[in-house]
Amino acid sequence: MTRFPVDQGIFSLSFGVFPAQLDPMTRSYLHAVCVILCAVGPFPGHAQLNTWLVREVNGVHLMDLTTPVPTFGPLIPGLGTGGVEHVNLMTDGSNNLLFTVAVNGSNSTEVWNAAMAPMPNGTGLLDHSSTLQSAICPVPCHPERYYIVHEETLSNMLYYSIVDMTLDGGLGDVTQKNILIGASFSEALAISHRMVNGCRWLFCVIEDNGVYALSKCLISESGIGPPQTMATFNLPSFNSTYEVEISPDNSRLAVSIWSIDPVDPDIMLWDLDISNGTVSNPVPLSVSDDAVLGLQFSPAGGYLYFLCNSASSDMDLGRVRLSDLTVELIDPNMGSYLTQVELAGNGRLYVSQNFSSQYMAEISIPDAPTVASIGYVHDALLLGTGSGCRPALPNTIEGELPGEPAPPGYIAFSAQAVGGCDTYQFQDSTCLSTWWEWDLGDGTITNTQVPIHQFAPGVYDITLRVVACGDTLSLTKPAYITSSTVAAAAVLDAQPDQVCVGESVQFTNTSTNASDIAWDLGDGTTGTGDPPDHAYASAGTHMVTLVASNACGSDTAFVPITVLGTAAVPDVVSDPCQLTVQVSSGSVGAGSVQWLFGDGATASDSAAVHDYAQPGSFDISLIVDPGTACADTAVVPVVVGNGPSAAFSVTLLCDLVVEFSDASTPGSTLLWDFDDGSGGSSSFESHTYADAGPFVVQLIATDGLGCTDTTSIPVTPIAALNASFDVLTTPCTLQQAFTNTSVGGSVLAWDFGDGGTDDTLDPMHDFATPGTYLITLVVDPGTACADTTSILIPVSGAPLAAFTDSIGCEHTVQLSDASLGADLVQWVLGDGSFSDDPIVFHTYPGPGQYGVLLIALNTAGCADSVFVSIDVPPDVHAVFTAQHDICAARWNFINASVNASGYIWSFGDGTGSIDPSPSHVYVAQGTFITELIAFSANDCNDTTHMTIAAIDGDVLPGLFVPNCFTPNGDGVNERFVIGGVPECFDLMLLIFNRWGELIHEDDRMEGWDGLVNGSKAPSGTYVYLITGNGQRREGTVTLLR
Structure with missing residues (x-):
């Protein structure tokens, strides 16, 4: 095996170890695989790894791209089995394979080590078999650790896991997995170059109801941070994003959009500032009528290649x-279900095809100025026979060396003025720092990460010390902060601070460090500079404010000025017919007031109520600010009086006549209003109304001063009464309803003739028993106008059906009527029989359950019924058997009676038992009649008898004695053996020959074998004798040879 070196490369890609030369069989086999490719490798001017992973259903191959014609390694079985899309890998700085990553058909990602075996904890990373991408990068400050970013597209969750290469003997293992970054992710992600401060950005897309947010997550030593929105764009709800692509120089960022609507954008393009993770100048691009999926910038960054995806075979490249921003079409018939276009280590672009295709397309000169010169070949690289896999090429961190060099010794900070008056907020931009010490140059030292500090006037050096990746870094910026301002202090004096209206107040401004002065004298007068002397025209408290300000801000001084006013004529509410007055001061700005009511009473509230004891004329005085130099008085005369008091009483008479009697203050003039259009003026009035009303009668009393008083009383005249009612008679019930139909009256008294009474309008009454009752109604009882009426009514209640039953023997039942209020009855006996007798004796055809119905009726035609199920029990039968126990000399009686619950035994010898199955010993011999009486639960009985022959000790007659035997050696009937010998008795067997000689004696009853003193006895007839228990039995037996 040969290790392929990688001089330059990327992170988050797929490559590995395989032989430098492949045999023809292996090359032939690779033509039959379906692939997912992860590309890496060097070429002039662009850092890129030189190895791809090639996927098939049962594993992956390593493919070398250092030459224009790629070569394939052997199958690595098992990795990502059953998956259809992303694979990935990571190398160190020398291009040694560290680990590989692939999604499998079980919707999870596997992590394998360089020995091509699963890491111990390298399974179960949440993913999905149709997820296009994953991403890998080193952990900042920890070159031995790596972040793997993977997304579960069905639930739209984005996760990361951590690999530590120091574990498992240097082969590495997954230490943490499925750490949630966030939810609602759309399928698109990419990792940026490392920034100057050592951190990276993870770029992704979050979707919320059709609003898509391009987001960034900070990748630092402590983990991958939460998403932060960079930009938003709207798409129809059926669209989605699929790939985030960053230009090799990290200056541009593009997102592909899956949309078949020609109006919608297919690509969103921004300018990217990687230093702070911001985008600008958004450009929506519509490039095709097909849905765009794959994106790839050219090596020099001058072109953005796109690949479309759909079920149709005419997808655009x-x-x-x-x-x-000119769109150039390369191939309008690329195929169907296309996924990605990616940059390889040989500087060429490769386009993955799908399903039936056996090839991968190639663009050999991606930065060529014309489409005709890019070197496009549709079927450039033969991959396999097109067995139905779905090849794809994952995105990469392009243009960056492989491995993780030592972290940068980077430290930087900035300051921003906040709040004015030389207050600054300091911000560390080191990113990887875990400890801070700020020396702010004025003696202040703080370990706060983002301190805020206000400086006194002066020039200050600022020093920051941090610990980043275990190193202590220090940065001093000389004369970084210059402060020259001091906060203003507002001071204002007023003399005097209490004056009368029209008097002047002198204001003195002694504020310090103020560049501007503004004032408000509290009465609408405002200005700048020093405030002038001022005379107030209105009384009250005036709040004077003076604002002193400079570059540090402002300060405010407040001085209240009290202006005492003159007494205004008070507001007095009085009535010559009332003794009560209400007063209120109309003086504005009065510090205090005093009321003098002219009768010796006083008050100090600005508003008061006073009650005079006597009528008369009085002067009410208002003194404003009494006891001061500004005191002033106003006087108002008033006249008060008692006025009359109206009152009267009412007497109701019959026939709508009402009498009214005056009780008002004597000497008053009266005016009556009877509320029916008539009135009067006398002290006594008798008035007849036309109807019962009701009416409200009013009396007005007027005294000599013209003062009046009014009172009213509601009146309901008593009309002529006519007592009457209706009876709603309900047959067969003791409850009766009554309806009042009386005319006039308001009080009712009912008497129901049984001692019961009621006072409601329409009562219901329950009578205790049937009968005839006199019902009486009195309207307005106890008054002179009362009226009475009576009605005699019959009350007939329904009977109450009931009966008792008694179960007899032999299926007989006695039924007895127990109904209340019934004059006759009718029985339905449940077996087709009927009766109208009060007491019924009935025999049922057999045992069972019978439903008995009793109908009770009275002469009024009312009826009631009751239904009862009666259980008729079966007959009792006495049955038993007897067994003689010879050994115990007793008889055992076995009871077999049917339907019995009790028993009486008589053994015929004067003794008995009540046990169900007793045993009995007869003392004397003889013949006895044993009797059994069996009783049922309802006291029915049956009797049976048995004759018992009791012969004490009669044993031998029960023996079985054979009459011959054949001791000839054939094994059949060899011995003369006595059967039925009780074990409880000792017997003796004696054998005699024909001459009477005893030839055999047996006290064990084992029998005779036909031998006499060891010799065979001859055939013939022999005599046997059996004795024992005081008995004997004899006979003959024949011996046959």
Whole structure:
């Protein structure tokens, strides 16, 4: 393997290690790959790396571009498998491969080391398989670290991750990943050259509802900062940006716009100032009817090449001559789904094609003055067989050497005047500094990053010390600040500060350091210079202001002047018919006032209210500023009086007659108004109204001075009363409704004839029982005009249906009517049967659940019903069996009764049990009748019997004794064995021959094998005897050989 040297290059590109010479098989294979290319390499006058990465579905190849005809390296399998777009790489200053980057088909970016293996933490960088670009640059101050910028285009998020090459034995690893830069990013990014202060700019585009913001993010030692807007431009919502391209000298910036609308711009072009990250002179360019995607400046920066993208196969390739913005079309039929045009290390431009194309186009002389001389070839570089991949060429940091040299020893600062009076704000522009010390030349030393300081008059040297990338830098600017001004101080004196109207005030200005004097004497008189003596024409407090100013700003002095005025005639509100007066001073600027009301009372408020005790004539005096040299008095005479008091009472009589009695102040003249068009003047008036009104009666009382008083009382005359009501009778209910139809009256009293009463207009009443009731209504009870009426009404309530049930045996049920208020009943028994008897005895055809309906009726035709489900239980059946336990000498009774819940046993010997399945021992032998009575839950029962023959110890009859056996050695019936021997008894088996001789004895009941003293007994008939438990059993058995 051979390492390809790179003499000059860029950051954020793709290159690597591969053999210098390729065998023919490898070259043939490379014709079949689909590629994504990342170009780098040197050529005269332009710094650019000389290696590209070539992508296919299963990995990447390294491609050498140091010669006019590129050569390909072998497949590096696995890197970016399944991805269709961006790849990237990074080298050191000697062009040694450090690491590679590629997006895969799982929408994430992988980072591989120089050994072509994934870094331990090099997976899971958020990305998207159709993202065109990523970008890489060294971390300022840390040449062993690198930032990888990657964007997730589906969610429009922009991230960066960090690679540290000191890890994993020098092969490097990802230390941090997916650090969010921001959201709402449109697919376009580029990284600038390093600025003189050591930092860089990341340029990108942010979209917000069709408004696109060209933005910058500062790349520094501490990370990649948040986006800052540089310029904005509007696009229709269906458009987007795809590539940011910076000219090789970093003086221009262009953004491609994906739009098929010929009215919209295809490219936005600005002048770029990289030192502060600003753009100017925006130029929108419309270059094609197709959507522009790829951009690339020519090496000398005189042309901007563009490439269009769409599904159509007639996409445009062209360029813009930047000197006059002329658009030159190179190829109107480039193909479809084109992505990028990029500058290679051999000084040529290459254009990626797509899908069915096997070639990459080439422009060999990009800065040629005419299109005819640029050396354009459509099918210049054979890449593969067009298997359906999507090749692309990522953007680069063009025109910059590879690797990261030592950080610059750069330090700079500036000062800007703020706030006037020699106040300055100092700004450090070192960028990479992490510590500051400012010596401001007047003894002030501060570690604030951006200090603000006000200087006294003098000349000052300014020194800044910073720590940047671990180095301490210092810069002194001699005589950098010159200060010569002092703030003005305003001082004003006034003598005297309290005068009478027309008297003069003398003002003395003693302000210092003032270049200008302006004054306002508080009454509209203004001027500049020293203020003059001044006499005020109006009373009041006048605020005098004097403003002294110079280059440092201004200062203001305030002096209040009190001018005492003369007494004006006060405003007095009085009435000869009232004892109350209201007074208010009309004097302007009065310091204080005093009121004398002529009856010995006084007040000191500018406005006052006074009540005289007696009527009469009085002089009210107003003294302004009493006790001063400017005191003045004004006098106003007044007349006050009591006036009459109107009052009367009202008596309501029947038939609309009302009596009115005067109670006003004696001696008053009266005037009545009865509110029906009539009136009167007597002290007593009886008036008959035409209707019940209501009316408001008014009385006016007038005294001898012509003073009047008025009072009113509302009156509702009592009309002729006629008590009446209607009954809304509702059958079958005890609640009745009543409607008042009376004429006249306002109070009602109801009596319902059952002790119940009410006083509402239309009452409802619940009667306790049916019956006939006398209903009485009294209108205005207790008055002389009261009227009464009565009506006799029947009240018939509905019956209340209810019944009880009793479940008997053999499916019988007793149903008993328990209804209230019912005169007759009707039963529906649920099995097709009916009855109208109060008590019903009914037998159902079988067990089950039956719905019983009872309908209760009364003679008024009212009815009620109740429905109850009745469970009829099944019959009880007594059943049992008996087992004799020989060993225990007892009988076990097994109960098999059905539908039973209780039992009574009688064993026939005078004893019994209530257990479900008892056991019993008969003391005496004999025959016994055992009886079982089974009870159900509803006390029904059934009885069964069984005869038991109890013979105590009767064991032997139950044995099984064979009548022959054949001990002939065939394994069948070899022994004479007794069956059914209880384990609880000891038995003896004896065998005798025909002569009565005992030939075999067995107390274990193991049987006889046909041997006698070890010899075979002959065939024949033998006698057996079984004894035990006081019993014996004998018989014969035949032995056959």
